[in-house]
Ligand code: TYD
């Protein structure tokens with residue numbers, strides 16, 4: 001492709017194509033390609049002018065990178081134990097989910113803990129940010145504010161102010177005068193993120209970039225900058241719920257899959273230090289279709305309630321509706337139940353839901369899902385005070401999962417006294433917990449539901 005010929009870039013995944021096509025070959029999205037003007041300035045040469053540095057020459061070899069604490073425990077854990085200096089972090093999420101609120105609170109908290117913070121909003125005037133700060137009770141915090149979208153001005157300010165942390169809200173509003181396209185386009189977002197990340201590494205300023213998840217494809221989404229940053233966090237939540245989950249999907253300096261749980265209140269976000277209690281708080285008496293899963297999110301055990309509803313279907317193809325779990329996993333479990341245990345779901349609508357707006361990705365949830373499904377179908381409640389975990393294989397066997405002892409301890413802490421686990425699990429010593437180990441799904445169904 002000649003240097004100046006236009007190219008077509010996917011606004012969802014950033015893949016570039018030589019000609020316009022309806023379906024992106026990178027991510028499979030429809031109508032996500034837009035024409036991009038070529039960059040008018042090439043990337044600048046970076047680094048130590050071609051000189052290689054030996055790993056052993058580095059002064060900090062053997063030491064963990066020093067981290068700054070925000071004082072917000074849920075945020076520090078997701079970051080892998082605090083903010084790493086000179087790192088670049090992306091915080092993605094749907095518009096209106098609470099990213100600006102979270103980051104303004106984080107900026108205030110970091111600055112109270114000795115990290116100089118600069119919060120730059122490209123969406124709101126400083127007076128509006130101040131109003132939000134007032135509402136959040138943060139006006140006493142020494143955070144520097146800026147309302148600016150021109151990246152050249154922002155970099156100049158960062159260079160003179162030299163904060164420890166700069167927050168850019170949002171990357172889609174920033175623009176560089178060397179790139180000939182509108183703010184929010186893939187090339188602007190990429191170039192702006194590249195400049196900021198490079199600046200962060202060179203000058204030792206940590207940057208947090210806010211990225212709105214976009215649906216319509218007119219504006220580039222946060223995925224186009226995911227590969228440039230050290231840490232990618234997504235802020236998620238269901239519209240109707242006040243819970244918000246900050247999830248690490250990539251972290252060069254800590255574990256991915258770690259979550260932080262927050263609650264949106266009238267006075268901003270409050271951290272939730274014991275999410276299990278919160279997710280189970282709406283649970284009433286044990287009823288058919290409900291099973292409690294003892295899961296692990298990152299390094300922390302979290303108990304969630306899996307709910308199922310099974311009803312005769314008026315449709316030719318029965319409905320399979322899933323919220324908070326993978327729908328492919330539901331199909332597999334339904335197939336195993338039918339083929340290995342003789343429990344058919346043909347002609348029945350199946351609705352599956354994780355209570356509280358949580359999203360469960362662990363295969364260890366299989367057994368709790370199967371329990372909820374059978375319980376709903378047979379109209380028999382799962383025994384009270386019972387938690388379940390275990391992976392189901394296609395043969396119907398139950399496979400042990402990791403961190404069994406942590407799961408059991410968390411369940412015992414929340415008042416559960418019974419657990420059902422795969423045979424061969426490393427149980428450890430958990431007081432007050434009666435664990436029944438099952439080799440396969442057939443044995444489980446026979447023993448718990450008497451079928
Ligand atoms: P915001 O942080 O502006 O979202 P984003 O930056 O992700 O677009 O959050 C906006 C929502 O949060 C808005 O619907 C109102 C709600 N909110 C509260 O419920 N309480 C609060 O104290 C604040 C500041 C916002």
Ligand code: MG
Pocket residue numbers: 099100101123169
């Ligand atoms: Mg915002």
